[in-house]
Amino acid sequence: xxxxxxxxxxxxxxxxxxxxxxxxxxxxxxxxxxxxxxxxxxxxxxxxxxxxxxxxxxxxxxxxxxxxxxxxxxxxxxxxxxxxxxxxxxxxxxxxxxxxxxxxxxxxxxxxxxxxxxxxxxxxxxxxxxxxxxxxxxxxxxxxxxxxxxxxxxxxxxxxxxxxxxxxxxxxxxxxxxxxxxxxxxxxxxxxxxxxxxxxxxxxxxxxxxxxxxxxxxxxxxxxxxxxxxxxxxxxxxxxxxxx
Amino acid sequence: xxxxxxxxxxxxxxxxxxxxxxxxxxxxxxxxxxxxxxxxxxxxxxxxxxxxxxxxxxxxxxxxxxxxxxxxxxxxxxxxxxxxxxxxxxxxxxxxxxxxxx
Numbered sequence: 504x505x506x507x508x509x510x511x512x513x514x515x516x517x518x519x520x521x522x523x524x525x526x527x528x529x530x531x532x533x534x535x536x537x538x539x540x541x542x543x544x545x546x547x548x549x550x551x552x553x554x555x556x557x558x559x560x561x562x563x564x565x566x567x568x569x570x571x572x573x574x575x576x577x578x579x580x581x582x583x584x585x586x587x588x589x590x591x592x593x594x595x596x597x598x599x600x601x602x603x604x605x606x607x608x609x610x611x612x613x614x615x616x617x618x619x620x621x622x623x624x625x626x627x628x629x630x631x632x633x634x635x636x637x638x639x640x641x642x643x644x645x646x647x648x649x650x651x652x653x654x655x656x657x658x659x660x661x662x663x664x665x666x667x668x669x670x671x672x673x674x675x676x677x678x679x680x681x682x683x684x685x686x687x688x689x690x691x692x693x694x695x696x697x698x699x700x701x702x703x704x705x706x707x708x709x710x711x712x713x714x715x716x717x718x719x720x721x722x723x724x725x726x727x728x729x730x731x732x733x734x735x736x737x738x739x740x741x742x743x744x745x746x747x
Numbered sequence: 748x749x750x751x752x753x754x755x756x757x758x759x760x761x762x763x764x765x766x767x768x769x770x771x772x773x774x775x776x777x778x779x780x781x782x783x784x785x786x787x788x789x790x791x792x793x794x795x796x797x798x799x800x801x802x803x804x805x806x807x808x809x810x811x812x813x814x815x816x817x818x819x820x821x822x823x824x825x826x827x828x829x830x831x832x833x834x835x836x837x838x839x840x841x842x843x844x845x846x847x848x849x
Binding site for chain 1: 748749750751752753754755756757759760761763764765766767768769770771772783784785786787788789790791792793794795796797798799800801802803804805806808811812815816818819820823824828829830832833834835836837838839840841842844845
């Protein structure tokens with residue numbers, strides 16, 4: 504039992520370390536792209552520390568550089584609205600007490616949620632949440648500062664394939680929970696809605712629309728009650744972001 | 748103006764985060780709704796994975812990235828260690844791009 508616990512903690516540290524390295528590299532790229540698009544260094548670094556949400560930061564830098572600050576705020580907040588339901592889902596892992604909640608909320612990101620949801624019990628959920636959140640906060644911001652200093656040389660993370668690393672990591676963390684049929688149906692229906700609506704809607708909205716997957720268990724109360732969702736979910740075997 | 752953008756983004760984003768964490772206790776959610784929270788998180792994470800794997804700024808992400816993610820997902824399905832999944836996905840996409848695949 505004790506050894507098993509220690510092994511689990513060790514593998515968690517290693518897994519978070521792997522994503523931490525990737526986040527470090529993307530953070531560098533954010534720093535480099537930020538200054539390359541004309542933002543002052545202090546603004547790029549400040550944004551990384553106080554916003555701490557990669558997708559919204561990249562989008563904001565692009566829109567500010569294009570002279571559209573209102574769109575930068577609107578699009579960024581639309582993209583980050585998912586953190587509210589995420590917060591509801593991992594509140595127990597953030598912990599009790601104002602101090603933990605105020606600090607812990609700031610390190611709520613996709614990865615800290617994914618690592619937390621993959622844990623079996625309350626103690627390891629809490630450990631996973633804080634380890635992931637704090638580690639990625641540090642690697643993202645240290646990377647950002649280095650990117651600002653190094654500039655162009657570290658701007659292109661696509662050459663390293665890091666854009667494929669993040670969805671693959673999310674899928675790996677999601678897979679165990681997708682063994683449960685209800686979770687699988689809801690998650691796959693949500694992913695399908697998001698992917699299909701992405702070309703049509705502003706960024707951020709498609710991911711929020713994935714919550715419509717929650718309607719599935721509501722409309723399909725009876726066991727074995729058919730429907731298109733069953734056909735979709737059944738054939739897929741839980742490959743969350745499976746390319747067609 | 749730049750400062751205003753950064754402050755608005757930071758305050759709004761932190762507001763979403765804190766609101767979720769605090770509302771969990773304040774809202775006396777009925778048990779069936781409470782049981783849906785992990786499902787909601789799974790749907791959002793699956794949607795993030797799906798859109799990040801397949802799309803880029805509203806269009807198709809090309810070939811290299813989806814193939815890289817597919818290799819990673821297959822390895823995860825075969826219960827490969829997490830680090831192997833992530834590194835293989837990145838390496839596949841990087842090598843494909845090196846070979847000129849978009």
